[in-house]
Amino acid sequence: MGGYLQTGIGIAVSILLFWLSYRQTIGAKKERTKNANKSLHRAVMRRMVLEGYSPKYKDISRIIEGKAREFNTSTNDMLSEEQVLNSIFTEVFDSDLISPDQRVEIEGRLDALFSSMEDKPSIPTIYEFKLLKEERKKKRDSLVVLTVAVSMVGASTSVLYSFLKDPSALLASNAEWLYSGLGVFVVSLAMITLMSIVRKEKEEIYSPSRSSSALSAAAFELEVAKAIDKSGYKYQAEPRVGDHRPDFIIEAGDKRIAVDAKAWGDVVPLSGIRRAIQRLEALSREDGIDGVYLVTKKSAPSKGFNSENNIVKVVSMSEFTALLKNKQVA
Incomplete structure (x- = not known):
């Protein structure tokens, strides 16, 4: 005792x-x-x-x-x-x-x-x-x-x-x-x-604060870049497309796929999600762009905010990695 x-x-x-x-x-x-x-x-x-x-x-x-x-x-x-x-x-x-x-x-x-x-x-x-x-x-x-x-x-x-x-x-x-x-x-x-x-x-x-948010975003962009590179696709980082500058352009055969990476967590302003999708919808209308992906850390923040007619495909990092692995990005 x-x-x-x-x-x-x-x-x-x-x-x-x-x-x-x-x-x-x-x-x-x-x-x-x-x-x-x-x-x-x-x-x-x-x-x-x-x-x-x-x-x-x-x-x-x-x-x-x-x-x-x-x-x-x-x-x-x-x-x-x-x-x-x-x-x-x-x-x-x-x-x-x-x-x-x-x-x-x-x-x-x-x-x-x-x-x-x-x-x-x-x-x-x-x-x-x-x-x-x-x-x-x-x-x-x-x-x-x-x-x-x-x-x-x-x-x-x-x-x-x-x-x-x-x-x-x-x-x-x-x-x-x-x-x-x-x-x-x-x-x-x-x-x-x-x-x-x-x-x-x-x-x-x-x-997070501005610098903290940017550091998280930079780390996530690097993670996306490594996944694209590992898949064997050729890509460009931050190319100029009209008035837009997506994070990546993937060369998938004869198609060019734009990719934007967002290191969103569990709490994301809904207005911010909507503005990001609207910006990417405008990017999808540029010449030479055959598809647009919005890649997030988790799928939950973007749930219910997909673009009309699925012009902008909103996927989580795990889903995007699976698409790259199976060569189904285009």
Whole structure:
């Protein structure tokens, strides 16, 4: 019975310390980021409704940077420019406090900005990519160090409890106390890791920042390129086709197939999906284009938003890979 109590005390100490440490470090930063996003939303919303402000992409980027400094958080942890504008569009559309005429006028201003963002997407610099990578590594390392540290404290507490209960136990030839401490360390490590995973899954999902989104998009485009290359098809990367520049053009016999890759996750603005499909429908009408694919990470975000007459074929990465493997792209 004493052994179970000793083990339980050690694990309880580890979990309690992890909870307290997480709230004071990682959790506190996430709370600051959440408040910064709310303040950002309110600031832009007030200016648009009360002063007729027409936002510019660079203005939103500057405000994001300013709010990040004000709330002592990172710009890469905050909402992206597009997500900020989408949240404002949604609130304007759903608000009964804004007159119908003003609502239509504000939505028109936002639509103009969304169109310009589609035509001239912002491309992060190499410095921004490096900064994002360093931040991600720092967060991961901090969580690992925190998990190991509190597990070691829990194991030490377990051994200390055994010593206080019977000091002669640690001086005996058997190593029962050592095995007990090691067991507490392993169990605490496993339980805290599980808690971290569950907590991450339950956290509110935000759209990534501009640089984070671009890094994810670049990685996904590379994945699509590798799949095309592995299939044996000849292809061009980002060729100019009229007024469009798709990610890839596949040479499938006598047919040219345009491919656009979107690293969409589980939460995608419906207006963004519709604009992407409309843009690709226009691309399909260009001379020399025999088919268009929109490739996404998952099939769920695009469900129900296929183009009319299936002009633009919306497929997940796994489905696209199968088409390439079976030579059924054309």
